[in-house]
Amino acid sequence: MTNKDFDALIRSAFQEEEAGDRELVAGEASEAMKKEAQAYATLREDLHALRDIPECQMSTERLREAILARGMKPKRVIPWWQPAFAMAACAAVAALALAPGMKSAGMPEKTESPLVATHTVAEPTQPLALEESSIAPMTSQMAPQGSSANTGAAVAPPLTERRPETRVRPSNRRPNRFARLESPARDSARPASLDSINPGSAAAALVGAAADSAAFRSEDAGTGAAMPTTFGAADAGTGSGGGAGFAMPGNQMSRAGAPQNKSGAEPVTVIVIPGGVDPATGAPVAQEVDKREVVFGG
Amino acid sequence: MRLEPSPFGGKSREFDTTFGADTDDALVNRARSGDFSAFEILFERHRNLVYRYAYQMAPRRDDAEDIVQEVFIRAYQNLHRYRDEAKFTTWLLRITANYGTDRARMSTRRQNLEQQEAAGALTWMTVGSGEDDPIENLEQARRKAMVREAIQNLPENHRNAILFRDIQEMEYDQIAEYFGCTVGGAKLRVLRARRALKDRLMPLLSESGGEF
Numbered sequence: 001m002t003n004k005d006f007d008a009l010i011r012s013a014f015q016e017e018e019a020g021d022r023e024l025v026a027g028e029a030s031e032a033m034k035k036e037a038q039a040y041a042t043l044r045e046d047l048h049a050l051r052d053i054p055e056c057q058m059s060t061e062r063l064r065e066a067i068l069a070r071g072m073k074p075k076r077v078i079p080w081w082q083p084a085f086a087m088a089a090c091a092a093v094a095a096l097a098l099a100p101g102m103k104s105a106g107m108p109e110k111t112e113s114p115l116v117a118t119h120t121v122a123e124p125t126q127p128l129a130l131e132e133s134s135i136a137p138m139t140s141q142m143a144p145q146g147s148s149a150n151t152g153a154a155v156a157p158p159l160t161e162r163r164p165e166t167r168v169r170p171s172n173r174r175p176n177r178f179a180r181l182e183s184p185a186r187d188s189a190r191p192a193s194l195d196s197i198n199p200g201s202a203a204a205a206l207v208g209a210a211a212d213s214a215a216f217r218s219e220d221a222g223t224g225a226a227m228p229t230t231f232g233a234a235d236a237g238t239g240s241g242g243g244a245g246f247a248m249p250g251n252q253m254s255r256a257g258a259p260q261n262k263s264g265a266e267p268v269t270v271i272v273i274p275g276g277v278d279p280a281t282g283a284p285v286a287q288e289v290d291k292r293e294v295v296f297g298g
Numbered sequence: 299m300r301l302e303p304s305p306f307g308g309k310s311r312e313f314d315t316t317f318g319a320d321t322d323d324a325l326v327n328r329a330r331s332g333d334f335s336a337f338e339i340l341f342e343r344h345r346n347l348v349y350r351y352a353y354q355m356a357p358r359r360d361d362a363e364d365i366v367q368e369v370f371i372r373a374y375q376n377l378h379r380y381r382d383e384a385k386f387t388t389w390l391l392r393i394t395a396n397y398g399t400d401r402a403r404m405s406t407r408r409q410n411l412e413q414q415e416a417a418g419a420l421t422w423m424t425v426g427s428g429e430d431d432p433i434e435n436l437e438q439a440r441r442k443a444m445v446r447e448a449i450q451n452l453p454e455n456h457r458n459a460i461l462f463r464d465i466q467e468m469e470y471d472q473i474a475e476y477f478g479c480t481v482g483g484a485k486l487r488v489l490r491a492r493r494a495l496k497d498r499l500m501p502l503l504s505e506s507g508g509e510f
Contacts, residue, residue, distance in 0.1 A: 007489050014464075014492070043496050046445045047464040049438070056349035058363045060338045066367050067374055 009033060013040030270294050322386035330377050337377075341370055344387060347466065348394050354461055355398040357446055365401070369394045388476050395458055402450070441503075448498040456491035463488045 008021040025037070268291040276285040320328070320339070328336035345366055352365035372393050373380075380389055449457055455477070462468040462476065474484035 006493075010489055010492055039496060039500070040492070043492065043499065044464070046441060046499075047460070049442060050354060050445060050465055051350070051467075053350060053353045053362075054359045056345055056363060056366065057359070058345060058349075058366055060341055063341055063367060063370055064334065064338070067371055070371055070375075 005033075006036075009037055010040050013037050014044050268292075323382055326377060326380060326386060329374070337374055340386070344390055345370070347387060348390060350466055351391065351394050351461055352398070354446060354449060354465055355402070357443070365394070365397065369397055372397065385472075385475065388472065391462070391476060395454070399454060444502050445499065448495055448502060451498065452491065452494060455487065456494050459484075459487045459491035460495055464492075 005024050008018075008024040011017050011021050012025050025033070269288045270291045272287045272289050272294065273284055274287060277283070278285050320336070322340065322343075325336040325340050329340065348366045348369050349362055352362040352369070353359070356362050356365060369390065373390060376393075380386070449460055452460065458476070459473065462473050463470075470481045470484045470488075473488070474481045477484060477487060479487070
């Protein structure tokens with residue numbers, strides 16, 4: 001018996017005969033087919049028996065009360081910021097999609113970023129410069145003794161280690177150091193000789209305005225190795241490399257310290273090292289003197 | 299009172315049209331605009347359609363009426379989603395079938411067994427007439443319960459095909475609209491569903507000593 005015959009048999013059992021079904025069923029009048037026809041007729045009766053169900057007694061009042069009790073679905077209110085948020089998200093996705101080109105170009109900057117952050121901390125702010133100003137006398141004191149490179153390395157290794165080799169500062173922020181050196185104010189502040197303060201000692205040093213000049217002199221002395229921290233990488237190759245650690249604090253101190261010393265609003269002190277040795281400690285004797293009592297110059 | 303044939307088949311069912319001569323779509327539009335009486339007319343017109351389907355899913359009158367209530371509440375809450383392309387009855391039956399499926403999924407096996415047992419007892423007490431032989435009534439109730447169980451265990455497409463055609467007496471074009479197929483396709487689905495139902499029923503009936 002084919003599927004076609006079987007379908008015809010089912011249709012006949014459910015009294016939905018189509019044209020030709022009766023002939024098909026009559027042609028295949030085997031015992032098995034009669035049994036199948038009987039089974040489907042019984043199934044039809046069983047299904048029809050399922051139609052006898054108790055009457056629905058649900059009233060419209062019950063429905064009305066149920067709807068009133070349930071209430072309408074709250075309308076979904078779309079907040080005004082959702083479309084804006086969606087647009088922002090789309091823009092972010094678009095930016096990420098365009099990121100591969102930017103990423104390849106920006107990789108060096110990414111590796112450099114910690115150094116930049118470190119340098120930001122070490123940027124010569126005013127208090128930092130004042131703290132470090134105590135270092136300057138030692139370095140400037142030792143500079144004439146010909147050991148500036150060694151002492152500088154001892155003083156400022158952390159700063160030289162943090163120095164970003166490839167850091168590039170905006171050119172518009174780069175100061176013209178030659179203009180500063182040539183200014184008359186600098187020339188007047190610069191002592192002709194440190195020995196003029198205390199002719200008997202070559203270790204005399206100045207802090208504040210005088211140290212500023214000393215720092216500029218240290219720049220002139222070819223301390224380019226330390227300069228990239230302040231003036232950029234291009235200058236790094238021009239220096240001799242000597243006194244790298246020496247020049248760094250001097251530079252920073254001089255920029256921050258000099259204006260404050262010149263302002264005169266606060267009592268400015270100058271530390272003078274006359275050249276003696278403290279018998280108790282064995283260290284060079286330093287004396288703190290009001291700036292107004294000191295005459296600079298030769 | 300004027301009587302007209304049921305929209306589904308019209309073989310034995312007749313509908314009272316004193317609710318008004320408005321079409322379903324017109325009543326839906328009125329109900330959408332806030333006229334609850336229009337929705338009440340729709341309810342009176344089609345509650346038996348939903349109830350007959352619901353009763354096969356939950357063979358207790360209370361449960362079936364709960365289903366009817368839930369279906370019409372859902373219909374009222376979602377009237378704005380109803381599209382005029384389909385007939386209102388088709389849309390209503392779709393809600394009923396979906397809700398029946400969800401309800402069956404939510405209920406545990408134990409609850410189903412309890413419901414079936416209670417339904418069998420209730421059917422035997424309520425449906426059978428007192429004049430018939432009580433043993434025969436019990437046998438009929440048991441057989442009905444088995445057929446219902448077999449229908450409920452059918453795949454959803456087969457179950458709906460059987461319920462629509464053999465219980466609800468829907469025309470094939472209505473079934474085709476529900477399934478989204480041609481009339482020939484609907485006929486084929488009904489044939490396949492009947493064969494599947496018979497294949498499921500035969501072992502059940504032979505186990506219980508019944509004949510098929």
